[in-house]
Amino acid sequence: MTPGTRKPSSLPFVGDRFHARTVRVKAPGKVNVSLSVGPLRADGYHSVASVYLAVSLYEEVAATSTEAEGITVSISPDSTLDLDGVEIPLDERNLAYKAAAIMAEMSEKPTGVHLEITKRVPVAGGMGGGSADAAATLLACDALWNSGLSREELAHLAAELGADVPFSLLGGTAVGLGVGDKLSPALAKAQTDWVLVFADYGLSTPDVFRALDGLRDSEGVDIPEPVDVDPTILQALRHGDPETLSRVLINDLQRASITLAPQLRDTIGLGEARGALAGMVSGSGPTIALLARDAVSAGVLAEELTHRGHTAVAVHGPVPGARIISDTLL
Numbered sequence: 500m501t502p503g504t505r506k507p508s509s510l511p512f513v514g515d516r517f518h519a520r521t522v523r524v525k526a527p528g529k530v531n532v533s534l535s536v537g538p539l540r541a542d543g544y545h546s547v548a549s550v551y552l553a554v555s556l557y558e559e560v561a562a563t564s565t566e567a568e569g570i571t572v573s574i575s576p577d578s579t580l581d582l583d584g585v586e587i588p589l590d591e592r593n594l595a596y597k598a599a600a601i602m603a604e605m606s607e608k609p610t611g612v613h614l615e616i617t618k619r620v621p622v623a624g625g626m627g628g629g630s631a632d633a634a635a636t637l638l639a640c641d642a643l644w645n646s647g648l649s650r651e652e653l654a655h656l657a658a659e660l661g662a663d664v665p666f667s668l669l670g671g672t673a674v675g676l677g678v679g680d681k682l683s684p685a686l687a688k689a690q691t692d693w694v695l696v697f698a699d700y701g702l703s704t705p706d707v708f709r710a711l712d713g714l715r716d717s718e719g720v721d722i723p724e725p726v727d728v729d730p731t732i733l734q735a736l737r738h739g740d741p742e743t744l745s746r747v748l749i750n751d752l753q754r755a756s757i758t759l760a761p762q763l764r765d766t767i768g769l770g771e772a773r774g775a776l777a778g779m780v781s782g783s784g785p786t787i788a789l790l791a792r793d794a795v796s797a798g799v800l801a802e803e804l805t806h807r808g809h810t811a812v813a814v815h816g817p818v819p820g821a822r823i824i825s826d827t828l829l
């Protein structure tokens with residue numbers, strides 16, 4: 500450093516010595532308790548009306564400032580998923596990398612950053628795992644680089660990264676319109692319990708939307724624009740009434756996911772036969788979300804499905820959106 504030049508206070512220098520700082524953020528995966536999909540739009544997206552529920556399965560991103568410029572990404576060995584044979588790009592195609600790049604543009608003096616991602620949400624599983632990494636990274640880099648952006652500004656950047664990213668930032672229960680990014684928080688805080696059944700393969704979200712368009716084209720039926728969600732769903736979530744909820748769950752993408760992976764129908768059938776109130780494909784799949792009567796039933800069902808060779812975990816929702824869990828100067 501040239502004598503007399505002072506590093507801005509946002510940079511972790513004490514004198515000439517660089518002090519790395521790590522900001523660790525966790526962000527939840529989601530299930531779509533309802534997902535209505537409109538016709539294909541000119542921009543390649545579909546309008547949706549969805550009730551999002553953030554569930555207690557979290558991604559974690561540890562963002563560490565580096566003296567060297569640039570963004571690097573790694574996957575933590577603490578990830579609980581079996582990632583053998585799973586392709587996650589670690590370069591500029593990674594959603595967390597993209598989030599850090601956007602934040603660097605918004606920050607006056609960004610340092611380099613290393614992002615270590617702990618993966619727990621299945622990859623290409625329909626639970627918004629990559630979106631949670633992006634939401635966590637936005638928040639972590641905002642803190643690391645003292646960008647001082649408001650939650651609204653962060654939500655705006657999140658929407659540029661993907662349709663599901665704003666919800667992982669917000670968490671809780673929310674109605675999503677537009678492509679899923681126009682969110683209204685719903686005051687539905689009562690707990691519902693779910694069992695998630697992971698697949699050992701992924702489904703590409705665009706492929707699933709395309710399969711739905713194909714099915715609809717062959718049926719020749721006009722598809723209305725989805726403008727709202729069924730109020731019964733929000734009431735059932737508000738009152739913690741899983742019986743009512745089980746009768747109104749809906750996912751327009753489900754039949755498309757099942758066309759691509761017919762075995763999903765059997766997983767739903769097995770879950771329902773073993774005590775789930777209802778089962779559905781989560782988002783674009785292939786994760787199956789089984790609604791349980793309560794936390795004890797969810798635990799028993801997850802154990803039984805695990806015993807039968809499935810990967811099944813009991814979770815609950817709603818849980819908060821992305822939040823900082825530690826901020827350490829190294």
Ligand SMILES: C[C@](O)(CO)[C@H](O)COP(=O)(O)OP(=O)(O)OC[C@H]1O[C@@H](n2ccc(N)nc2=O)[C@H](O)[C@@H]1O
Nearest residue numbers: 543544545547661662663664678679704705708782783
């Ligand atoms: C299926 C859901 O997970 C339900 O919450 C989302 O709609 C998908 O959200 P996402 O994975 O964040 O989606 P993006 O990464 O923004 O988009 C990936 C691709 O999915 C398709 N896509 C996504 C969202 C949407 N409302 N309509 C679409 O047709 C488009 O082909 C898009 O190019």
Ligand SMILES: Nc1ncnc2c1ncn2[C@@H]1O[C@H](COP(=O)(O)OP(=O)(O)OP(=O)(O)O)[C@@H](O)[C@H]1O
Nearest residue numbers: 593594622623624625626627628629630632663704
């Ligand atoms: N941080 C990331 N984690 C996982 N996959 C990522 C990440 N960044 C980019 N990808 C790529 O994106 C694809 C979809 O990943 P992701 O796990 O987000 O799917 P998803 O959970 O089904 O998404 P959604 O539910 O939002 O449609 C993966 O197959 C992978 O190639």
